[in-house]
Ligand code: SF4
C-alpha cells in the first residue's frame with residue numbers, strides 16, 4: 378500500500394530503478410506527480426518489477442502507487458491474451474490431497490504445471506496435505522499487467538480457501554502467495570494461520586537433518602523473483618539454505634536488491650524494453666562463474682531455464698536443490 382505520509386521525496390526509488398534513467402530532479406518530479414494522482418511518464422515506463430518498494434528507505438511503497446495509477450489510467454498496452462492468461466489462473470482445476478494433519482499443509486497455488494516433476498516429493502514433503510489449483514490462486518501476478526484491483530477483490534477469497542485447509546501452518550511454494558499474505562494488513566484481512574515461506578521451510582528441514590546432507594558442491598546464480606520484494610525478511614534464511622546445501626551463491630551484479638525481473642510476463646507486453654536486460658541477467662550469471670541457476674519461482678524457471686541451459690548453467694528449482702543435497706535426486710547431467 379502506498380504510504381504517502383512516509384514519502385520524503387528523496388527520489389531514491391526512481392534513481393535506482395534499473396529499467397529507467399531518471400536523474401534525481403526528474404525522479405522527484407515523477408514522485409510528486411504520483412502523489413497527486415497524475416500521469417507521470419513512469420506509469421508507461423515501469424516494467425512492474427516491484428523493486429522500488431525495496432529501494433525506498435522509508436517504506437512508502439512507491440511501486441504500489443505506480444501500479445494503482447497504471448490501472449487507473451490504463452498505462453500499459455496489455456494484449457487481450459495477457460489478460461486472458463491471467464484470468465485463467467482462477468480456472469485451473471483444483472485438488473486437495475489430505476495428508477497428516479500434524480504436519481503443515483503445502484499450497485502449490487497454480488504452479489503444479491510449470492513446476493519440475495521432482496520438485497515436490499521425498500522426505501521434505503511426503504505425507505503433507507497438498508492444495509493446488511485455481512481455488513488456491515493468490516492473484517498477485519496481476520500487478521505484472523498493471524492491475525491492483527483483482528488482488529484487493531480476491532484477497533478474502535484467497536485467505537478463506539487456505540483457511541479451509543484447517544491447518545494451523547501452511548507452507549507456500551509460490552513466492553507470490555507469501556507476498557500476497559504480506560499485503561493482507563492493507564486490505565484489513567486477518568490471516569488465521571501461520572504462513573511459512575518455502576525458503577524457511579526448506580532451510581528448517583535441512584537444519585534438522587544435517588547428517589543426511591551431501592554438499593552439492595556447485596557455484597550457483599540465484600534468480601530472485603519480483604515477489605521477494607515483499608518478503609525481504611527471508612533473505613538470511615536463503616543464504617543459510619545455500620550454505621546447508623553446500624553451494625556457493627556467486628557474487629554478481631543482478632542479485633539481492635539489484636536483482637532483475639525474469640521478464641516472463643513483461644516480455645509479452647514490451648519485449649524491446651525488457652529483453653536486453655533478460656540477456657544481461659543471464660550473461661551476468663555466467664560471467665560470475667555460475668554452473669547452475671537456482672529459481673524460487675516456477676514461472677521464472679520457465680522463462681529463463683532454457684536460456685540458462687544454452688549458456689551451460691543447469692536450471693534448478695529451489696526444492697530440487699535441497700533434494701539433491703539430501704541425495705534424493707541427482708544433480709542434472
Ligand atoms: S517497479 Fe521496477 S521498473 Fe517499475 S519503477 Fe519500480 S523499480 Fe522501476
Ligand code: SF4
Nearest residue numbers: 384385387388390433
Ligand atoms: S517513495 Fe521512498 S524512495 Fe521514493 S521518493 Fe518517496 S521516500 Fe524516496
